Amino acid sequence: MRTFRKLLTVIILFNAARIFTSCCECDETPVRFTFRSIDVRNLDNKGEWAIVTASNNMAPEAVAFEVSLFDSTGYFGYAALQKALLPGFSKAMAFRCDCSIPFQATSYPESIVIKTFFAINDTIQAGADVTGCFVARSSGNGTISGLYQSVESVFSLARDKIYYDSGVETVQLFLMPEIKTDKAKFEISVRLSDGRILSGNTQTINIRQQ
Amino acid sequence: MNSLKNITVAFALAGMLTTSLGLKAQIGKNGNETFSLGVHFSGRSIFRNPQPAGSSIDFMNYLGDGKPVQTCGLINLVFGMNPVPGWTISTTLSINSSMAPGQMQISVMNLPGDTLQGWHLGWKTSLVMFPRYLNEFNRFHIERDSLLFADLNHNYRQRLLYDACLSVMPVAAFRGEKISLRVAAGPGIAVFMPFSERIEQKKPDGNFRRTITYETEASPAAVLAAETEVYISLFRVRHTEGGLLLRAGSLLSYRQIRYRETVRTWTAENAETRRVSPGRQFSSLTEAGGGFYVNF
Numbered sequence: 170m171r172t173f174r175k176l177l178t179v180i181i182l183f184n185a186a187r188i189f190t191s192c193c194e195c196d197e198t199p200v201r202f203t204f205r206s207i208d209v210r211n212l213d214n215k216g217e218w219a220i221v222t223a224s225n226n227m228a229p230e231a232v233a234f235e236v237s238l239f240d241s242t243g244y245f246g247y248a249a250l251q252k253a254l255l256p257g258f259s260k261a262m263a264f265r266c267d268c269s270i271p272f273q274a275t276s277y278p279e280s281i282v283i284k285t286f287f288a289i290n291d292t293i294q295a296g297a298d299v300t301g302c303f304v305a306r307s308s309g310n311g312t313i314s315g316l317y318q319s320v321e322s323v324f325s326l327a328r329d330k331i332y333y334d335s336g337v338e339t340v341q342l343f344l345m346p347e348i349k350t351d352k353a354k355f356e357i358s359v360r361l362s363d364g365r366i367l368s369g370n371t372q373t374i375n376i377r378q379q
Numbered sequence: 380m381n382s383l384k385n386i387t388v389a390f391a392l393a394g395m396l397t398t399s400l401g402l403k404a405q406i407g408k409n410g411n412e413t414f415s416l417g418v419h420f421s422g423r424s425i426f427r428n429p430q431p432a433g434s435s436i437d438f439m440n441y442l443g444d445g446k447p448v449q450t451c452g453l454i455n456l457v458f459g460m461n462p463v464p465g466w467t468i469s470t471t472l473s474i475n476s477s478m479a480p481g482q483m484q485i486s487v488m489n490l491p492g493d494t495l496q497g498w499h500l501g502w503k504t505s506l507v508m509f510p511r512y513l514n515e516f517n518r519f520h521i522e523r524d525s526l527l528f529a530d531l532n533h534n535y536r537q538r539l540l541y542d543a544c545l546s547v548m549p550v551a552a553f554r555g556e557k558i559s560l561r562v563a564a565g566p567g568i569a570v571f572m573p574f575s576e577r578i579e580q581k582k583p584d585g586n587f588r589r590t591i592t593y594e595t596e597a598s599p600a601a602v603l604a605a606e607t608e609v610y611i612s613l614f615r616v617r618h619t620e621g622g623l624l625l626r627a628g629s630l631l632s633y634r635q636i637r638y639r640e641t642v643r644t645w646t647a648e649n650a651e652t653r654r655v656s657p658g659r660q661f662s663s664l665t666e667a668g669g670g671f672y673v674n675f
Contacts, residue, residue, distance in 0.1 A: 216583070217528050217531055230582065230586060231584050231586055304586075304646060315580075315581075315588060316588055316647050317588060319646060343586040345645065
């Protein structure tokens, strides 16, 4: 019996040691970064879910874009650089203790202005501010699944936001009114809380009239 | 999920009730307490009168497999006891083909003088709760909203809908040398446990999205309940008696499932809510079966 107890004690201590060493204290101190770049990509929203596409053709009721704000030295930038310079296997990166690195922007997007280069219909002419014609979705933010949010409410969620593993703020924008012309192009300007404005243009979209 | 929790709580309460009364019975002074165990197989048939699809969904049309008549088999385990003469408390747990005890019945019966032979009159209160499957209710939207992706949820849309019925019935009982008979019939009230469901839709080749949320109400309905039990004694050894048990019962009612429908288009803020009260459908549940019982 005594032998059994000793054996049990050793096994328990061994497993306890394993538990202690497997625990890891993650550094939760956010790494500060600054939004310096903006990237606008086309979304294919013909199907059930929106996906990024390189095509410049869109249906008149499915005009959608994805806007990304990031630090030019962020992971978003690294990924693009590695693809260009390093053939074969890309560099493997592991986080110590599997900790996600928290990122926090020094400034946050405060507002957005979207202007159209072309007329959308008879009432919305070229050069008009069409921000109110868009609704948005933000990846990673809680929302009623399946629905959009107003553009303002999506950006309000970015205030003091902690980004894990990538300091990229991504917002998907969806145009509500149907485009009655055959071309579309927009200028998207994001005003940051420090007063800077990041602007980007969409590609010229060919509207596939049905 | 809430309904499941309610069922669990009800089972726990039933267990506590029967356990505590059982303990009381065991320490009783008069020594007349009897317990009974039974197992029987029964066949159940549920009929409802389906209505044509209207502009709003009627969840009653999607109960079961959508056909007017559904049938199933059940294995029933019965535990009963008489803590004092004239009073009977019984619990029935029923297991369907999924082998889960999803149905229960708790009843309390007062039948003065039932230990004596002859006719007796009394009353019985019964609470029965059983699950019903609600299947593919999204077919309503697939047929109506053909210009949209009518349901972005591609899973098989099925949920358990619990139906609860509380009834109070006068009882007429006959106790003979070999055969005992109980007949009961009376009014009751039945409710469907509330639930909520959501349909998400999107326009093909378009950004348009909307969600439709249904939040149902209990929708109480008057019920006519009736049941018959026949006990045929086959053996008696000292204080133990055993034999065959035959049971039949029926619930008749006009049922509906009322709900609040909230349609949100584009954003959550752009919502419209309305209350929908579909017409009542005649519904009946009939069950009959037989098995064995032991009184001790």
